[in-house]
Each structure stands twice: as structure tokens, then as C-alpha cells.
Amino acid sequence: MEVVKRQKFKPKEHYNSPGYKLLPFKYLHIDSTNELIVGASGDYVIAPIGSVEAIVKRRPISNEKLMRDLHAKHIIIDEYESGGLDVIANRIRTKKDHLLQLSSLHIFVLTLRCNHTCHYCQVSRVTQDKQSFDLKKTDLDHAIELMLKSPSKFITMEFQGGEPLLAFDLLKYAVETTLSLNTDKRINFVICTNGTIYNEEIIKFCLKYDILISTSLDGPEFLHDSNRKLRKGSSYHDVIAGIQYFRNALGKDRISALMTASSLSLKYPQEIINAYLENGFHNIFLRPISPYGFALKSPKKNYYETQQFLEFYEKAFEYILQINLKGTFFREDFASVILKKILTPFQSNYVDLQSPAGAINSVLVYNYDGYVYASDESRMLAEQNDYSFRLGHVSDGYKKLLTSDEALSVFKNSLNEALNGCSDCAVSDFCGADPVFHHAIQGDAYGHRPTSGFCEKNMSIIKYLIRKLEESTSVRNIFYEWISAK
Amino acid sequence: MRIIDFDKQAYKKQSVLKAIYSLSNIYSLKLEITDDRYCVFLESASIKENIISELKIAITTRVNDFELRYHIAAETKEVKLLLLAKALSSGGIYDDLADEIWK
Numbered sequence: 001m002e003v004v005k006r007q008k009f010k011p012k013e014h015y016n017s018p019g020y021k022l023l024p025f026k027y028l029h030i031d032s033t034n035e036l037i038v039g040a041s042g043d044y045v046i047a048p049i050g051s052v053e054a055i056v057k058r059r060p061i062s063n064e065k066l067m068r069d070l071h072a073k074h075i076i077i078d079e080y081e082s083g084g085l086d087v088i089a090n091r092i093r094t095k096k097d098h099l100l101q102l103s104s105l106h107i108f109v110l111t112l113r114c115n116h117t118c119h120y121c122q123v124s125r126v127t128q129d130k131q132s133f134d135l136k137k138t139d140l141d142h143a144i145e146l147m148l149k150s151p152s153k154f155i156t157m158e159f160q161g162g163e164p165l166l167a168f169d170l171l172k173y174a175v176e177t178t179l180s181l182n183t184d185k186r187i188n189f190v191i192c193t194n195g196t197i198y199n200e201e202i203i204k205f206c207l208k209y210d211i212l213i214s215t216s217l218d219g220p221e222f223l224h225d226s227n228r229k230l231r232k233g234s235s236y237h238d239v240i241a242g243i244q245y246f247r248n249a250l251g252k253d254r255i256s257a258l259m260t261a262s263s264l265s266l267k268y269p270q271e272i273i274n275a276y277l278e279n280g281f282h283n284i285f286l287r288p289i290s291p292y293g294f295a296l297k298s299p300k301k302n303y304y305e306t307q308q309f310l311e312f313y314e315k316a317f318e319y320i321l322q323i324n325l326k327g328t329f330f331r332e333d334f335a336s337v338i339l340k341k342i343l344t345p346f347q348s349n350y351v352d353l354q355s356p357a358g359a360i361n362s363v364l365v366y367n368y369d370g371y372v373y374a375s376d377e378s379r380m381l382a383e384q385n386d387y388s389f390r391l392g393h394v395s396d397g398y399k400k401l402l403t404s405d406e407a408l409s410v411f412k413n414s415l416n417e418a419l420n421g422c423s424d425c426a427v428s429d430f431c432g433a434d435p436v437f438h439h440a441i442q443g444d445a446y447g448h449r450p451t452s453g454f455c456e457k458n459m460s461i462i463k464y465l466i467r468k469l470e471e472s473t474s475v476r477n478i479f480y481e482w483i484s485a486k
Numbered sequence: 487m488r489i490i491d492f493d494k495q496a497y498k499k500q501s502v503l504k505a506i507y508s509l510s511n512i513y514s515l516k517l518e519i520t521d522d523r524y525c526v527f528l529e530s531a532s533i534k535e536n537i538i539s540e541l542k543i544a545i546t547t548r549v550n551d552f553e554l555r556y557h558i559a560a561e562t563k564e565v566k567l568l569l570l571a572k573a574l575s576s577g578g579i580y581d582d583l584a585d586e587i588w589k
Binding site: 021023025052053056085088089090092093096424 | 566
């Protein structure tokens with residue numbers, strides 16, 4: 001019988017050679033002196049420019065701390081080891097775990113009617129009395145049936161418009177029908193409203209079904225009213241009164257607000273944040289205009305270069321950090337989405353920054369006309385007669401919709417691990433893919449990254465946040481607080 | 487034969503030449519320069535569209551890193567596949583695949 005001798009120590013050659021193998025990693029120059037190296041696990045190292053070349057070409061690296069970091073962050077591995085791969089594989093699995101919850105956000109566009117005429121509105125709104133722009137009850141029934149067939153056990157049913165509270169009877173019917181048919185899903189309800197339509201009946205209904213309210217606040221009065229026009233009076237006055245009314249009745253944490261940055265907004269980063277603070281909010285989502293639909297009809301008010309938005313974002317963000325450093329918790333939500341990806345193995349629920357893209361994979365939209373769209377932006381394109389992402393009619397059934405040519409086109413272009421310009425981009429783990437955006441802006445759902453506004457905006461913000469993370473412990477602690485808070 | 491055509495106005499000559507030099511390590515190719523265009527002739531007709539797209543991106547943005555990135559990708563290709571197999575693995579076929587790649 002042959003006796004196999006087990007070695008207790010690594011062979012002698014191990015200690016004479018550079019002694020490591022490369023694991024899959026990506027890199028980019030983060031500033032003029034440093035490069036960012038990101039391993040397959042999503043862990044990163046900041047190192048002096050030239051470090052990657054030295055590692056790849058096996059040149060000696062005298063910086064022991066850097067070598068330890070490269071090992072610890074799964075960027076290189078001992079020549080004779082194969083351990084550690086299971087850990088990275090698990091991290092990859094966790095990062096993609098949201099795929100098991102396919103299409104968990106279901107957006108119901110109950111009506112296109114609205115009492116506002118916002119110049120940047122991404123959807124084509126109609127005046128309040130045209131009920132032909134409401135979702136038909138038969139179509140709503142089909143849509144609810146589709147939603148309940150979704151594999152996800154946790155569902156968010158979101159009502160949008162127009163102004164969904166102008167179709168309150170339909171909204172009530174939708175919630176109650178859903179609950180009567182649901183057998184095994186946990187369902188959250190959200191109403192996206194402009195915050196100017198409310199009464200006791202609406203409040204009672206929201207309380208009964210634990211409904212969340214999401215509204216719009218663009219900043220101080222002059223700015224909000226310039227962006228968001230009511231036919232008569234001030235939208236700002238009405239929405240602030242509405243926010244207070246909903247808060248008093250439902251609880252402070254049951255209402256949130258979103259801002260949209262018009263060209264005018266870019267001049268007032270601090271004023272916008274102050275308006276949020278003054279109105280009792282502890283967070284803000286600094287959001288550029290989506291370049292679709294009605295927004296294109298007023299280019300002077302709504303068009304700006306990505307770089308202009310980035311300058312606005314940075315000014316606002318620095319101001320937010322100062323507020324936090326003085327002891328007041330105030331979070332920027334887009335940064336929190338990215339920081340969660342950088343600092344934890346988990347993904348955020350935010351559908352516009354995912355790979356595979358959030359369109360279809362995380363969201364489905366049931367439009368007022370009875371058609372199903374891949375995302376909110378997809379239905380905005382349809383208002384310009386571009387039906388590239390219209391998956392079919394609500395009566396077509398789940399399987400047919402999700403295997404339609406339009407759906408396959410989304411899937412094909414939705415994985416940034418396989419898109420040129422993304423596949424070897426160091427920050428792709430912290431970013432996402434957006435075939436709808438690239439189709440709308442570049443005429444090609446695949447997209448061309450060097451000229452993509454999506455890429456420019458996200459890469460710049462991600463690089464900026466990584467630099468901030470390295471800047472000081474106090475900023476890092478603020479970031480951890482943001483991603484830990486609800 | 488596959489031809490990739492570049493507009494001289496859109497791309498700097500130095501960038502095109504560097505990228506083509508990098509690519510020549512991977513594919514057999516030749517370059518012809520006319521008054522207004524660079525034409526790259528690739529002997530393999532089956533070259534994938536994504537390689538061409540990659541080349542164009544390399545020329546536009548980050549030609550200096552092009553070769554190094556390909557080197558990393560080539561050296562870590564098997565581990566990447568193994569990781570993918572492991573990440574997908576919940577027993578059964580993917581475990582076999584992982585073993586096969588690691589051999």
C-alpha cells in the first residue's frame with residue numbers, strides 16, 4: 001500500500017518566488033496619484049498609480065501594508081492556495097440575491113389626469129376632467145392578477161399618475177381587490193401624489209391599509225412654484241399644508257418627498273437642502289431630470305449638461321456633510337444607495353442602479369392605457385410614440401409579456417458585467433445598467449459608455465464618494481450611519 | 487475578413503495605433519490609412535462585435551490601460567469562471583462545473 005506523506009509546510013520555492021496569483025480584479029485611476037483596485041468580492045484598495053502594473057508584471061512591491069490589503073481584499077492569493085474563493089463566491093451570490101425577488105415593484109398608473117402642469121413632468125398629463133385617461137377596471141383586474149403571479153413574496157404596489165388621488169375610487173378598488181385575492185404575499189402600498197389633494201376619507205383609507213405617501217418638494221417656495229405649477233395659487237403652500245396634514249394623521253415617518261432638479265434648481269443647492277430641513281425632513285434624494293417625455297418640450301428650463309448637475313450635486317453634498325458634522329442627521333439618498341453597495345455585500349432596492357437592470361427584473365409598470373411597460377421611463381417614451389419597451393397588454397398573461405421581444409431586448413442589454421465599457425470598469429459593482437436610458441439618449445439600448453451621461457454621472461459620484469470615504473474617519477462614520485438608518 | 491473603419495476626425499492617430507498594436511497581440515490584423523479613414527483588417531471574420539466595441543472604447547478613453555486589462559482578464563479567466571460557477575452553485579451540476587474548471 002502506498003503511503004501518502006502530508007506536507008505540514010509549504011514547499012521551499014514558495015518563499016523564494018513572488019508567491020501570489022491574481023484573482024479577478026478591475027482598476028481605474030481615481031485621481032492624479034492613486035488608483036482604485038476592486039476585487040471580485042467588491043472589496044477595494046486605494047494604491048499609488050503603478051501598483052496594478054507592478055502586481056500584474058510581478059515586480060517587487062515593498063509596501064507590506066499594500067500587500068496585506070491586496071490579500072485581505074481578495075485581489076491576490078497565495079500561489080499554493082485555493083481557499084478564499086468560496087468566500088468571494090458567497091459575496092457574489094449575496095450581491096445578486098435580489099434576482100430571486102423578480103419584479104417586486106409594481107407601478108400602477110391609475111390616471112394621466114393632474115391638477116399640476118409641471119414643465120419637467122416626464123409624463124404627458126391631461127386636465128382633470130378627461131376620464132378617458134383613467135385605467136379601465138377590467139385592465140386593472142388583469143394587472144392585479146399579473147402582479148400576484150410575480151415570483152416575489154414581497155411586493156410594493158405603487159400608485160402613480162398623473163395624480164392618482166384624482167382617481168381615488170379606482171385606487172380604493174385596486175387596494176381592496178388586491179388584498180381580497182392575495183394569499184401568500186406581503187404587500188406594501190405607496191401613493192405617489194403631488195401632496196395637494198387630501199381629505200378625511202383619503203386619510204382614513206391610508207390609515208386602514210397602512211399606506212405610505214410619497215410626494216414632491218423641489219425646494220423653497222420660489223423654486224418649487226417655478227417648477228411645479230398649479231392652475232391657481234401656490235403649489236408650495238398646498239404641498240406644505242398637505243405634508244403637515246398627512247404627518248399629523250399618519251405619523252411623521254409615513255410621508256417622504258422627492259426633488260427634481262430643473263435648470264433653475266442647479267443655482268440653489270443650499271436653499272433646497274434648507275427647505276427640506278425647515279420642513280422636518282431628514283433626507284433628500286438629489287435627482288436630475290429624466291430626459292424623456294414632456295421634459296424635452298421645455299429645453300431652456302429642463303436641459304443641462306451632466307457636468308452641470310455634478311457640480312450642483314457636489315456643492316449640495318458638501319453642505320449636507322457640514323450639517324452632519326455639526327451633529328444633525330441628514331442623509332443624501334442616492335449616495336446611500338451607492339454606499340450600501342460599496343460598504344456592504346447587499347444591494348439596495350433602488351431600481352435605477354442595478355445589474356441586471358431594474359427594468360422588468362425589479363419593476364413592472366401597468367399604464368393607464370392597459371399596456372405593460374418595462375419601467376417608468378419606458379412609459380414616458382411611449383408618450384413620444386416610442387413603444388420599444390412596451391411588453392404587451394395586461395390581458396396577454398405573465399409568460400407572454402416576460403418572453404416578448406421587447407422584454408428580451410431589455411434582458412440582453414441589462415447586465416453590466418457583460419457590457420463593453422462596464423465589464424472591465426472598476427466601479428461597475430457599485431453601479432448598474434440602464435438600457436432604456438441608452439435607447440432614449442443614444443438610440444441604442446446597448447449604449448456607448450464613453451459618451452453616456454448615465455456613465456458620466458454615476459462614475460463621477462462613485463469616485464467622489466470613494467474619495468470621501470478615504471478622506472476622514474468622521475465622514476466615514478456619517479456614511480455608516482446613513483446606510484444603517486431606516 | 488472583417489474590416490473596422492475609423493473616421494480620422496473622430497480618433498487621434500496615436501490612439502488608434504496604440505490600440506491596434508495592443509490588439510495585434512490577440513488577433514492577426516493589418517492597417518491601411520487613407521486620407522480620411524483608418525481601416526483595420528482582421529483576418530478572423532468571426533470576431534465578436536463586443537471586441538470591436540471594446541476596441542472603439544479603448545481608443546476613445548483609455549488606450550494606455552488596454553493591454554494591461556486584457557492581461558488581467560486572460561490570467562484570471564479560469565478563476566472568474568470558477569467563481570461564477572461557485573456563486574451559482576447550490577449543489578448538483580454547478581459543483582461539477584466548478585470542479586471541472588479548477589482541475
